[in-house]
Structure formats: structure tokens, C-alpha cells
Amino acid sequence: MIPVTKPFLPPREEYQNYVDQIWERNWLTNNGPLVQKFEEKISSFLNCQPLTFVSNGTIALQLAIRALELKGEIITTPFTYIATPSSICWEGCKPVFVDIDERTFNIDVNLIEKAITPKTSAILATHVFGNPCDIDAIQKIADKHNLKVIYDAAHCFGTKYKDECVLNFGDISTISFHATKIFHTVEGGGLVTKSISVRKKVQAQRNYGHVDYENFSTIGINGKNSEFHAAMGLTNLEYIDDLLKDRKKSYEKYKQLLGSLNLNSQTEQPSSDVNGAYMGCIFPSSLVVEKVQSKLNNKNIFPRKYFNPSMDDIECFNRSNFKCQKSRKLSNSILCLPQFHGFKEHENIVNLIEQTLIGT
Numbered sequence: 453m454i455p456v457t458k459p460f461l462p463p464r465e466e467y468q469n470y471v472d473q474i475w476e477r478n479w480l481t482n483n484g485p486l487v488q489k490f491e492e493k494i495s496s497f498l499n500c501q502p503l504t505f506v507s508n509g510t511i512a513l514q515l516a517i518r519a520l521e522l523k524g525e526i527i528t529t530p531f532t533y534i535a536t537p538s539s540i541c542w543e544g545c546k547p548v549f550v551d552i553d554e555r556t557f558n559i560d561v562n563l564i565e566k567a568i569t570p571k572t573s574a575i576l577a578t579h580v581f582g583n584p585c586d587i588d589a590i591q592k593i594a595d596k597h598n599l600k601v602i603y604d605a606a607h608c609f610g611t612k613y614k615d616e617c618v619l620n621f622g623d624i625s626t627i628s629f630h631a632t633k634i635f636h637t638v639e640g641g642g643l644v645t646k647s648i649s650v651r652k653k654v655q656a657q658r659n660y661g662h663v664d665y666e667n668f669s670t671i672g673i674n675g676k677n678s679e680f681h682a683a684m685g686l687t688n689l690e691y692i693d694d695l696l697k698d699r700k701k702s703y704e705k706y707k708q709l710l711g712s713l714n715l716n717s718q719t720e721q722p723s724s725d726v727n728g729a730y731m732g733c734i735f736p737s738s739l740v741v742e743k744v745q746s747k748l749n750n751k752n753i754f755p756r757k758y759f760n761p762s763m764d765d766i767e768c769f770n771r772s773n774f775k776c777q778k779s780r781k782l783s784n785s786i787l788c789l790p791q792f793h794g795f796k797e798h799e800n801i802v803n804l805i806e807q808t809l810i811g812t
Contacts, residue, residue, distance in 0.1 A: 454801075456756040458792040459631040460695060462687040470683035479679060483659070486682040493689060494642070498610070500617040501644050504651060505682065506658050509606045509628030509641035511675040513539035513576075516624040516643055519653045520600045524571035529559040530764040530779040532578040536604050537763050540576065548572070549764040551776040555719035557581065557732070560778075561589040565597075574600040579618060581730040582607040584721045587621050602626070609635045610696045612725040619644040624654075629685060634699055634729055635692055637685035640677050696727060698793055703728025706789060709802040713809065731789045732758070733805075738784040740809070745787060747808045753801060758788040 470486060479485065487505055495503045506512050517526070517539060526540045530549040537547040550567050553560045557580040564575065575594055577585045585603070594601045603621060605611070606628035611618045619625040629640035645651050653670060656663060661672030688695075703726075707717055716734045720726050735741045741757065748755055762783040763769060764776045789801060 454753045454790050454797055455792075456754055456758075456788060456790050457632050459636060460688065460691070460793045462684075462691060466690070467683060467687045470686060471680070474679045474683065481676060481678045483676065484679040484682070486679045486686065487677060490637075490682040490685045490689075493686065497689060497692065498617045498619060500619040501646050502651060503619070503627075503642040503644050504654050504658065505637075505677050505685075506641050506643065506675045507677050508639050509604075509626060509630060510535040510539055511658075511673070512626035512628075512641035512643050513602070513604060514543055515654050515657050515673075515675055516602045516626055517543040517545065517574075517576075518657060519643075519645075519650050520574065520602070520623060522573045522600060524573050525569060526574045526576050527559075527564055527567050527572060528576040529578050529580075530762045530776040531557055531580060531759055531782060532604065532763060533606070533759060534763065534766070535606075536576065536578055537769055541769070545573070546571075547576075547763075547769060549769075549776050549779075552779045552782065554778045554782060556583055556585075556721055557718050557782065558583065558585045558721070559590075561586045561593065564590070564593050568593075568597055568599075572597070572599060574602060576602045576604060578604040578606070579608050579611065581718060581732055582609075582611045582727045583718055584608075584611060584613040584618050584724045584726075586721065587613055587618075591621070606630075606641075607633070607729045608727070609633060609729075610692075610727045613721070614723045615725075618724075620646065623647070624650065629681075634695055634727060635685075635688060637677070637681040637688070640681050640685065695793055699791065700728040702791055702795055702798070703731055705798045706731045706733075706791075706802070709798055710805075713802070713806055715805075729791070730758070731791050732786050733789055734782070735785050735787065741785060741787050743811075744805055744808045747804055748801065751804060753790065753797075753804070755787045755789050757783070757786070759783055760786075 601622040629637040658675035661668040
């Protein structure tokens, strides 16, 4: 079976070395030494502001919204995972969907200002598939209207914008270290901010608001992560150069092969260095997507409709109030093809796609 993705696992004995240390210290969680070491090493590798390690990427988004004290409406993209608008709602705010640029798959910056109202407090934009948004344009709009900016950079491990780590932009950027990502800690996420005061607030909020054992500075939640997850991150970090190199090579191989079929994929944001995390292939229609998916499934190959559905087409987000036609069209015509470390089946998959297209 070929899944859409497969987690990289380091040599068991290398992870076990860290586990042995955990056993010796009997310090399993609550900002242990491995968590602290992981935060330091990951920030250094990415060349980003100090990263705060949390339990997952969704909690990272919720903590970002809470730390910035956002209220009212938050402008966001409909072409993203459900965690993005759900986090907005969970924190008592309202997601306002703005349609996408069909080339980059990211929020269309030319439509943002039309969606701003007196209730708007922030822009929460997703760097879709690790492809940076038009960061300069978004910041210009935010400065003009006194809005905060959060970037959902879940897919962005190793991505750069203008030769700088993409996590350094916005008021807060969040990232996911889930097992499906290029780099993972099994479960996990992080927040990056240039503001020391916001960082301290996030660090308190991830641990119930504790300042020390007896004192609390804010209302918090259990968003901290464990020594075991940090151990997996530290072990995987030893292999990250190879993981990133392999993924980008795989991504370019796909683009080359799919280009010969005149099938489009994502257009990379200028002045960016993307990580090749996902290979989203655009087909002529949802009917063709179904046929391609069926063909591949019959060969035990399992691509994914990602992201589907478009978030503005989900009832719990009051879909009748939003109509993002470009996002809905893309969500019905895109298929993410298998991508993981050591993957070698590019030509086989593209040949099967070609056979399906000839038969339609």
C-alpha cells in the first residue's frame, strides 16, 4: 500500500537513548530539560525567534488568538484545514472567509480590505502547503487598519521568505509537528513571535497560567508537551537536512512529470524557498478527480482530496454567509499525491494518471 504520507521514524536505539535519560531523571513533563533543549535547537536550526513548544498545532493557533487578546471578526482563508477556522470559533471569534488566489492557493490579498469591518481584529492567513502568502501586502493592510496578523504555518518547516525563516513574520506564526509533517515530534506544535511580552504570555498560558508553583499571571490551558515528544523531535532533527533535501527532490520530480501532462500545480510565491511538503495536482473537474482517485485506489495507492471541502462550505461556519467560488472550485479539483521520505513511485503514479486522462 502507498499512503498519501508516511511518518519518518529514526533509528529506534537513538530515540531509546533519550528515553533512558527520561527514566533516569523521572521528569516526564512540565517544561523538562529535553523540552528546553528542543526549543533551543529547533529555533537555532530554523534561524527563527525563540519557539515555544506546545502540544499540537491547533492549540498553537488558539494560544495565538488568546495571547493577542483578539475579539470580534478574524479574516481568514477557506482553503485550509478545519483547525484554522475552528480555532477562531473556539476562542469566541468569528471567521470571515476571503477567497483565494487560484495560482498560489493562498488568501487573495486583493480581497482582504473589502472584508474589513469595525469588528475586524486580525488576519489569520495560511501558508498553504508551505507556500508563503504575500506577506508584504498582508502586513501593509494590517498596518493601515491596525490589525494583528497570525500565520498558520503548519506546513512550513524549513520554508523561507526573502531568505528569512517564514516563522519570523506576523505578530505570531504557528507550526505543526504532527506525524504527517516533514519534521515531527509525533504530536506537537509551536509558536514564534518577535514580542518578548507575548512570548512570556504564551509560555504561561500553555501551562494553566503558572508563573511559578503558587502564582498565576493569566487564564491558561494544558497546552504543554512532554519529554517523550521532545525526544522524538531531537532525534529527528539529526536527519532533517536529508529529509528536506529528499522532499524537495521528490516535489520537483512530480512537477516535471505532471508538466508533461499539462496538469497544473501550485505557483510558488516569489522570493520564497518552499519545502515541497505537499504535491497538489489540479485536474479539469471533480469527475476527473474521482476517476483518478479510483484508478489509484485500485492499485493500492491512496492520494487525498486536500483540502476538501472548502471551509466556507461547512455548515457550522454559517456557509450561507460566504461564497468563495475559487476555493470551492480548487477543493473539488485538487488531489494531493503521495509524498514521504524515500518515495520512489512518481513515474508509476503519473503513468496511471495519464492512463485515466486518456480514458476520460
